[in-house]
Every structure is written in C-alpha cells, then in structure tokens.
Amino acid sequence: MERMFKAVMLGGTGSGKTSLRNYFLYNNHTGQYTPTTNSDFVSTYITRDNGDMIAVQIWDTSECKPDMLTTQSLLQDADGIMLVYDSSSKTSLHALEKHLSAVAAVNRARQSTLPVVLVLTKCDLRADIEQHAECERAREFCLSRLEVDNIQCIVTSARTGLGVALAFQTIAEMCHSQWHDSMATPDASDRLPKVRPSRHGDPIAYGEFELDTRSGAKTRKRGATTARRFRRVLRRLFCFA
Template structure:
C-alpha cells in the first residue's frame, strides 16, 4: 500500500496523491495532460440489452454527441471523463459492454473490478425491462459485492410510446437496492445528472472504506507520518 499512489487492488478504485514528489511523479507529470491529474479513478460499466442506448449515453456524457444511426457495439469500448465530488477530482472510466449474447463472455470479464454499474433499459421496449433480472444476475456474479448500481430508463423522449411504467421501474430498483433515474441521450435530459449521482454514491461509500484502510495502515506503521515539507515527501510516499 502506498500513500503517494494508493490503489485498492481489485476493487477498481485508485487514489492518487497529487502532491507526491520524486522522479516517478515528475516523469508522470511530463507525460500527462492537465485532465489526467485526478484524486480517484473509478471504473464503471454500462450494461443492458442491445439497442437501449448505452453507447449514446456514453457519447452524450463524454463528448456531447448523439449518433442518429444505430451502431452495434462490438465487444467493449470505453471513454473517460472527470467529475468533481466534494472538491475531489474523480476520473470516471466508463466501459460500454456489448448487449448481444455472442459477446457475453467478453463483457463478463469487464464486470470484474468495477465499482459502479449503469443498468439500462428502454422505456418504450418492455422486453429490455424484462431482461433486467438477467443483467442484474451478471452484475452479482462478476462485479465486486459492493459495486453500486443505478437503474436507468433511457429514451424518455419516446414517452408517448412508453411500455414500462415508471412506478414498476422504481419498485424494481427499490427491491434490488439501486438508484433509479430516467434519461434521454437524444435530448441529454438527466444524462449528466445520472453519472454525477452514481459517482457521488460510489464516492460516499467507497471513500470511507479507502480512507479507513489508509488510516489503519498508518496506525500500524506508526513511524510514518505526513511530511512537514516537500523535502520529506519522498520518504512519506512508500511507493
């Protein structure tokens, strides 16, 4: 465990100390853009049937783009965007997993080490809501036990063609201890709010366990304390 560059290993969270000095940090600083300076890195996966709008939720949030032509995701794609929570910069790495059966073996590997999952259905296609139990089972099987899940009813711009009642979705979310929100990748309604809500929920739960782990490690290593000056930083960082 390092205080300068702290990782929780398989949990999918990385905590970075932006004030660490030394040759390693200097080399990293030269090769990274300003956006690469962050306090935490969260891995989040988008899951759900093909055609529910997972890729467009990703592109709308990260690039403010919407693809009018339907394009099936092949295997797995990902993009990143930083979000600020309680004055901490959190780099969110969002994986878009294919919804087809033939790619299930690929996508299942990417559930591992995720700290958040976005479970998406199309409010105008009941079969995508009916498939949520299967996707929830995959999250339970492959994601860490403390992975936070948000249920997302996408395509509220098609409200006139709705086949999934909001009350039914909220009941499903409550039963499975999930957050719930409805979005439209087309109009961008609630898209940023959805990602922000999930990241805040992850931060509030995971950060407590991370800091508790660091505090416990510090207590056991009694002789190590926070540096009083930048000259002491290298010895403080047990890299």
C-alpha cells in the same frame, strides 16, 4: 490521493448505452443506431456538487457475447453499475435479467454490494406519467433480482439531454461515497494495494507519499508503483552491461 473509479454500463441491444455516453462526453446525438461490437472504456472527470473532480472510467459493453461469464469478468474490478433500459421497448427490461444475475453473483463473491443506478433511456418518447410508472416497474424488477434495499432510477434522453449528466454524476458520487466509507474503517490504509488490480485496461497505481520533515514537502516513496520498480531494474541492467 486520486482514485479512478470503474463504472460499467450494462443493458440489452439498442438500449441506448453508447448514445448516452456520447452525449455526456461530446454533447451530441447522431440518431443513427450502430451496434457496439467490442466493449471499450473512456476515462474522464466528473464534477461533484462541491466542485471537486472524480476520475471515472466509463465502460460501454457489447451484446455480441452476452453470456454471464463475460459480464462477471468485466465486473470483477468494477466500482459501480449503470443498468440501461429502453423505456420505449417492452423487451428491454427483461434483457437486463442476465446482467442482474451477473451483478448478484459478483456481489456474493466480493461480499459487498456494488452501487447501482437504473437509467431509463429514450424518455422523450413518453409522457411524464408513463415515465414515472415505467421507472417504478423497472425498479421493482431490479430490486427483486438483486435483493438490495434501494436502487435510484433516473429518467434520461440522449436526444434532448434530459438527465444524462445527472445519471453519470450520480454513479460517480455513489462510487466515491462507498470508497470513502470503506477507507474510513480502522487500518484501511494498511489494506490498500500498491496498484489497483484490473483485468481490463491499464492498472491504476495508488499514490504513496511520505513527508520530508526537513523541507515539509511531500515526496513519492521509491518503489510505490510497479512501473517505477520495473524502470529501476532496467536502469541497473543497463548500468551493469
């Protein structure tokens, strides 16, 4: 059964979210700064260390409407968060404050903790020792606001490609791991919805299969998705017309 995970990138204006995603998806870096005006997502597959593929929706968010309610709405059905912070800017870290508050509020509402990866961008502009110090300072800042045990920090550069693939692979692995652990609990399959609820983008239907004992083949159950039920209703209407 394939599961698509929603990973949301949060960060201040000019933190490098779009450049980070573009390098990961297209392996290029323009060097030009264009503010993101509307939040959008790209669906892709990320390869795990064992060769398996993880389906991920990578959301690039806009800072044109940086209010907390907008961020919380986007995070309601998220599976993981990438906190993007410009290591060369003194104000970029504090721009994460409102996003951290939104993540904390969503965690309380869901009564669970979203996987979080802290991503330091533009690290090619700093020495290795400075990168380590910035990473520790940013981790402590985020830990104190989210009140979680640990946050993994990854040093990246969209200009050189340093750590970019690692950052996206890490959040995909964390999302998959948390989902797998939740599904391992007793009666987890009974709680699985037919269609994944989503307020942003297309809803993602879960696959439901039953074993055909005569042939041994797997067949999808009728009415497994909302779209299938809708098409059945349309066929009946046209037949009776």
